[in-house]
Amino acid sequence: xxxxxxxxxxxxxxxxxxxxxxxxxxxxxxxxxxxxxxxxxxxxxxxxxxxxxxxxxxxxxxxxxxxxxxxxxxxxxxxxxxxxxxxxxxxxxxxxxxxxxxxxxxxxxxxxxxxxxxxxxxxxxxxxxxxxxxxxxxxxxxxxxxxxxxxxxxxxxxxxxxxxxxxxxxxxxxxxxxxxxxxxxxxxxxxxxxxxxxxxxxxxxxxxxxxxxxxxxxxxxxxxxxxxxxxxxxxxxxxxxxxxxxxxxxxxxxxxxxxxxxxxxxxxxxxxxxxxxxxxxxxxxxxxxxxxxxxxxxxx
Amino acid sequence: xxxxxxxxxxxxxxxxxxxxxxxxxxxxxxxxxxxxxxxxxxxxxxxxxxxxxxxxxxxxxxxxxxxxxxxxxxxxxxxxxxxxxxxxxxxxxxxxxxxxxxxxxxxxxxxxxxxxxxxxxxxxxxxxxxxxxxxxxxxxxxxxxxxxxxxxxxxxxxxxxxxxxxxxxxxxxxxxxxxxxxxxxxxxxxxxxxxxxxxxxxxxxxxxxxxxxxxxxxxxxxxxxxxxxxxxxxxxxxxxxxxxxxxxxxxxxxxxxxxxxxxxxxxxxxxxxxxxxxxxxxxxxxxxxxxxxxxxxxxxxxxxxxxxxxxxxxxxxxxxxxxxxxxxxxxxxxxxxxxxxxxxxxxxxxxxxxxxxxxxxxxxxxxxxxxxxxxxx
Numbered sequence: 001x002x003x004x005x006x007x008x009x010x011x012x013x014x015x016x017x018x019x020x021x022x023x024x025x026x027x028x029x030x031x032x033x034x035x036x037x038x039x040x041x042x043x044x045x046x047x048x049x050x051x052x053x054x055x056x057x058x059x060x061x062x063x064x065x066x067x068x069x070x071x072x073x074x075x076x077x078x079x080x081x082x083x084x085x086x087x088x089x090x091x092x093x094x095x096x097x098x099x100x101x102x103x104x105x106x107x108x109x110x111x112x113x114x115x116x117x118x119x120x121x122x123x124x125x126x127x128x129x130x131x132x133x134x135x136x137x138x139x140x141x142x143x144x145x146x147x148x149x150x151x152x153x154x155x156x157x158x159x160x161x162x163x164x165x166x167x168x169x170x171x172x173x174x175x176x177x178x179x180x181x182x183x184x185x186x187x188x189x190x191x192x193x194x195x196x197x198x199x200x201x202x203x204x205x206x207x208x209x210x211x212x213x214x215x216x217x218x219x220x221x222x223x224x225x226x227x228x229x230x231x232x233x234x235x236x237x238x239x240x241x242x243x244x245x246x247x248x249x250x251x252x253x254x255x256x257x258x259x260x261x262x263x264x265x266x267x268x269x270x271x272x273x274x275x276x277x278x279x280x281x282x283x284x285x286x287x288x289x290x291x292x293x294x295x296x297x298x299x300x
Numbered sequence: 301x302x303x304x305x306x307x308x309x310x311x312x313x314x315x316x317x318x319x320x321x322x323x324x325x326x327x328x329x330x331x332x333x334x335x336x337x338x339x340x341x342x343x344x345x346x347x348x349x350x351x352x353x354x355x356x357x358x359x360x361x362x363x364x365x366x367x368x369x370x371x372x373x374x375x376x377x378x379x380x381x382x383x384x385x386x387x388x389x390x391x392x393x394x395x396x397x398x399x400x401x402x403x404x405x406x407x408x409x410x411x412x413x414x415x416x417x418x419x420x421x422x423x424x425x426x427x428x429x430x431x432x433x434x435x436x437x438x439x440x441x442x443x444x445x446x447x448x449x450x451x452x453x454x455x456x457x458x459x460x461x462x463x464x465x466x467x468x469x470x471x472x473x474x475x476x477x478x479x480x481x482x483x484x485x486x487x488x489x490x491x492x493x494x495x496x497x498x499x500x501x502x503x504x505x506x507x508x509x510x511x512x513x514x515x516x517x518x519x520x521x522x523x524x525x526x527x528x529x530x531x532x533x534x535x536x537x538x539x540x541x542x543x544x545x546x547x548x549x550x551x552x553x554x555x556x557x558x559x560x561x562x563x564x565x566x567x568x569x570x571x572x573x574x575x576x577x578x579x580x581x582x583x584x585x586x587x588x589x590x591x592x593x594x595x596x597x598x599x600x601x602x603x604x605x606x607x608x609x610x611x612x613x614x615x616x617x618x619x620x621x622x623x624x625x626x627x628x629x630x631x632x633x634x635x636x637x638x639x640x641x642x643x644x645x646x647x648x649x650x651x652x653x654x655x656x657x658x659x660x661x662x663x664x665x666x667x668x669x670x671x672x673x674x675x676x677x
Contacts, residue, residue: 195355196388198375200402200453210401214392292392 035275042268051264059269073253073270077277080250083167084231090171091178091227092220099182099219100212104194114183118176125173129240132169136160136241161243169237174230178223185219185293218293225285232278250274304366305456305489306331307352312361312371314347321347323513324361331366331456334483334490336500339510340536345493348510349459352491353382365457376405380457381450386466387442389434395421395445396430402453420452423482440471447479451486458483460492464499476503497537501525509533528652534581541587541625543580544656547572556596557653561619565596567648577656584614584628586650589642597645601625603638617642 007015045054063073070079102113120128135141136159143155159165189212197207231237235251242249250270257267307329314322321344329335337345350356352363354375363371370378381402389398396417403413421427424444434442443463450458460479464472480503483490494500500507501521508518509532517529528534531542545559547566555566557580564580572578593600601617604624615627615636625644629636636642 190386190388192384192386192388193390195353195375196382196384196390197401199353199355199382200449201376201405202401203374203376206405211390 038268038271041265042272044265046263046265056265059266060273062266063270063273073250076248076253077250077274080232081277083163083170083249084228086167087170087174087231088178088224088227090167091175092182092224094171094175095179095182095223096216096220099179099186102183103186117179120172121176125236128173129169129237132165132172132241133160136165136168160241163242165241166238166249169241170231170234173237174227177226177230181222181226182216182219185222186216189215214292218289221285221289221292225282225289228285229278229282232274304331306366307457307489307491308362308364309348309352310362310364312348312351312363313359314344314351314356315359321513322351325513325515327508327515327518329457329489329491330506332487332489333505334480334492334503336492336494336504336507337510338494338497338500338507338536341495343510344513345495345510346461349382349461349491349493352457353380353459354378355382379455380459381453381455382459382461383446383450383463385462387434387446389442389445389449391434394431394433395426395437398434398445399448399452401449406453416452420448424448439467440475443467443475447482451482451488455488457489457491460490462493462495464494465496472499479503501537509536511536528581529654531579531581531654534652534654539584539626539628540581541584543582543623543625545578545580547574547576547578549574554596559599560621561601561623562599563597564599564645564651565648566651566653572653579654579656581652581654582646582650584626585612586646587625587627588645589615589617589627589636590645591642593643594645597643599644601642601644603636603640603642606636606638617644 041051042059043055043057045052045056045058067073067075069075098117102110102117106113133140137143138155138157138160140160142159143152146152147155193211193215194207197211202210233251235249235255238249238252251274254267254270254274257263257270261267309325309327309329312322312325313320323344325348337348339345347356351358351371354370354373354377358371361371362369365379390401393401399420400413400417403416408416421430424447426441426444426448429437429441432441434445437445443466446463463479464475467475476499479490479492492500492503501524504521506519507521507524509516509524511532517524517533519527524533524537528537528540534540535542543557543559543564545557545563547555548558548563549555553568555568555572556563557566557578566572566578566580588594589603599619601619603615604618605616607614607616612628612630615629617625617627619625627644
């Protein structure tokens, strides 16, 4: 056989398939099959002796009807969404000035500053969440400081075990995830657009509002999506830092169904609902981001 | 009303780290002229433009726009506009929004802005494109938008940073004339940075040829082309042949240059003393080829190559020391062919003579011995 012979169409396809096969297998095994399993499970009936393979929509109706007041799962979902949006906004508000500073004000060692900003990622999630217990706890650093400085005489319990502490921890944990895509996006804004704006008679503030801000939107949206999706699914931070009334986020309810409550079909139904809500939000944000970045590409 | 837009640069200096990129420059840009800063990349021409625009800070010196000192002002406070190399159009704004950007910063009335923008759109022939986004336009159209965006502000000075390099050759040639026409119509000072000598020659009132952070020569295109003051200018603008030799003045006062491969008459108006080392530069189209040596010239050579290049034909003539001289002829002007032996000469005033920068010394040449040459052929 000639060595220089080109691969036949079939061989070529085979090689191409071989290259993407690991990815496909991974996705099927660990993403698609589990989700399908979850989806199917959400329609089974939960009995005294375990799951009965009998079709029902009860799990879904239960989600919207059970409980009362703020204990209603639907209310918990909305509350979780509210907290996640707050986390998203806070992470964006923290990341944006930082990214702006690194990108436009730092002349040397940009990479160093960038690394410093994302170093928290090197610490494990549990450690970062736990460290807030140490800081905000009754005998924690914050209270010790307040007593030492004489601002209060008794430690304040309110810092920990509240929505506030959950938000603080989540913002801390998810800021690097927001920062990274934002940095990449802002780095790609051509510097000569800013020069052009100044050249045309616009000062710093006007240039920022008219040019820099609109062009940063894709990065902000991508980063925000990360923060939102991640904090929607977070059940550890509420567990560790949330109070008796506020510790229950929607993910905690799901966790409970698979654990102590032992109602897998119901848990699966809630998980599917969360999945759909988050998917919807991500799709909207993604559409927006695409719209804005399409404009941006054109300028180059 | 006197024309505005004169720029005076006083001993300006700029360093990038240890690199001295603009070296103590001192020159003037006249109101209403089209001046080109021409030079190879890295010569400091773009830096000068950016210094005038305020996008870079001076390390020393002063810049004046008319009578106002501007070197310490922020770019948005300087009454001039820049056309950027890659257009730098705002991607999130349509053509109209891009063009009116500068006017809006001046808080002009909506009606006035609309009128001005409409006029300028007409002028740069973009009617019907007002609502297009930059990504929906071709390179040439984007270029027009960036020109419109700069000139709509009616600043007395417009700075152009190699605005044509991104266009293809045909469009580039069209835009040259368009820019020139625009500049004449507006009577605005245009400061044009380019590395393309042809562009500079075609468009400019004056050219400043730059090299290594200094201006080698500043003058009209004709002056620069026909009377280059340095070897660099001679070689950078158009094609030229540079020959090295020693001045020799005989008892009758006739000056000649003695070279390795022969001798040539030089203009006695040039003040050089006997024995001085000089460089002589002569354009290919100024060199004459004849069958017999002309009076005062003894430069024999053999035509080794004929290169057809459109309107002209170039010949490479190999001299006795194997140096090659380029001679160009309009097509059909003279019949010369490869392997012909010719004698080169030229009008003494056509040659440019400069002090030699090299320290090469060679012995005196008594006449020219053709024997080695004969052996070669």
